Amino acid sequence: MTPQARTQAAIELLDAIIAAARDQGAAADTLIARYFAERRYAGSKDRRAVRELVYRAIRLLGARPASGRAAMLALAADDAELRRHFGAEGHAPAAIEAGEEAAVAGVAPAWLVKRLAASGLDKAAQTALLDRAPLDIRVNALRGKVAAVLAELPGAVPIEGLAHGLRLPPDSRVEDHPGWAQGAFEVQDAGSQHVALGCGAAPGMTVVDLCAGAGGKTLALAAAMANAGRIIASDTDRGRLGRLAPRAVRAGVTIAEPRLLDPGREAAALDDLTGGADLVLVDAPCSGTGTWRRNPEARWRLTPDRLARLVEVQARLLDLAATLVRPGGAVIHVVCSVLDAEGADQADAFLARHEGWRAERPDMAVGDARGTGLRLSPNAHSTDGFFVARLIAP
Structure with missing residues (x-):
């Protein structure tokens, strides 16, 4: 896929995600998986690039946008390279028209921002709700040992306050690791682990x-x-x-x-x-x-x-x-x-x-x-x- 084709794909996916959010339909991850299952020509780099564009737009926009195009225009406002994809040759988004409105950036819909503030979350705390999350795992004491799992997972580090908690970088994949199949560890956010304890x-x-x-x-x-x-x-x-x-x-x-x-x-x-x-x-x-x-x-x-x-x-x-x-x-x-x-x-x-x-x-x-x-x-x-x-x- 060309860069402009990836942008158009992201717009199409955002349209589907916006509709699903409005109608309480499937989650974004599910819709993305379905989209690429029907487009086998898209390689792994294409899928990764499109997915990143989609989630950049979602994280940017607090309120549900009118369309995927409006969402992508908001993302392109501060991205000159992305703006050049509009109106390019091939399978690209249509050129940006004069006065065409982009979606508005924000943490959440206005009513929800008020609820967050009333619940004691300042602007920094609200913004952090949208940071990319690491991958946390819980070493299963019934099957595994922390030291052994640490040695087998490059990049894993202990989580302070959790004797069986380890953290890996965002987007790490562990489900194909032998330790996961053997039950040595489970994917579980550190917060969930603290709550369980x-x-x-x-x-x-x-x-x-x-x-x-x-x-x-x-x-x-x-x-x-x-x-x-x-x-x-x-x-x-x-x-x-x-x-x-x-x-x-x-x-x-x-x-x-x-x-x-x-x-x-x-x-x-x-x-x-x-x-x-x-x-x-x-x-x-x-x-x-x-x-x-x-x-x-x-x-x-x-x-x-x-x-x-x-x-x-x-x-x-x-x-x-x-x-x-x-x-x-x-x-x-x-x-x-x-x-x-x-x-x-x-x-x-x-x-x-x-x-x-x-x-x-x-x-x-x-x-x-x-x-x-x-x-x-x-x-x-x-x-x-x-x-x-x-x-x-x-």
Whole structure:
């Protein structure tokens, strides 16, 4: 592909990503993979160059742009070489017309910038939400040794505060490494690793991972428990939960019990656990504002109404979790969000609804106090953004 053809391809992909963000469709990575699966003529350098253009544009633009062309024009405003691609010969974007408007650069839509500021994030902290993320891995204590994995992965360095955490440069690929296939390590952001340790899971406990998804934190909890005890990994998404079983086999985890829940009827499926769990992790559906480093187009998907619905779901799941915990047990409220509505305010609202419950600071190596919990952020801790609160039953 010529450079101008790559620019046109990026515009076409951005059009698809913008439409998917508007309609809650497939993620950008999925759309990019589909695009090139249908265009076998594009080589690896072409795919890499187009992908880089697409994500440069996404990171630049806070609000969802009108079109892929408007997005690329915004990127070209400070890139003379990119501007020359417009109107060039061959499969190139049409020439830039006089007065043609480009999209506007920014961190996020205006309403969301206000929410971020109200949640205590200054401009530097907001901008850091869009930095490129490194690749973090968790060495699986059930299968691997940190020293051995360090020796086998060039460029890996230990992560401060995480005995089993290692960091590699952005865009590193480890899934084809023998150690990954053997279960010696899992890809997991440092923030997720800190949160999993902050749960305080120990051997012999009965733990419920209420929103387990594909099981990333389930596997981390199992390692912390030395594979002794019981973890009920539940979720309403059959596809995501179905990925846990093969991951558990690879990781050598035998104490995880997947349990598919019926949306809206979760309590019935968990009735046998009422009042019996030592620990319930509620890694609830959230806005994902803390994961923009990896999914920057998520800013284009979020609306005030969607945020309000997510807050309602989180509250309902926390109330369900409270019924599952034994006296003196703990509910861990976790969101990969930096917004107070989903974090500190949500924890305060739970305590107001549940008499006798109290908050206890999670035992974590990093995190800034926010309300009754801790908040992690890219700017302050070089992790994805998280809020975590430890809520203790009477």
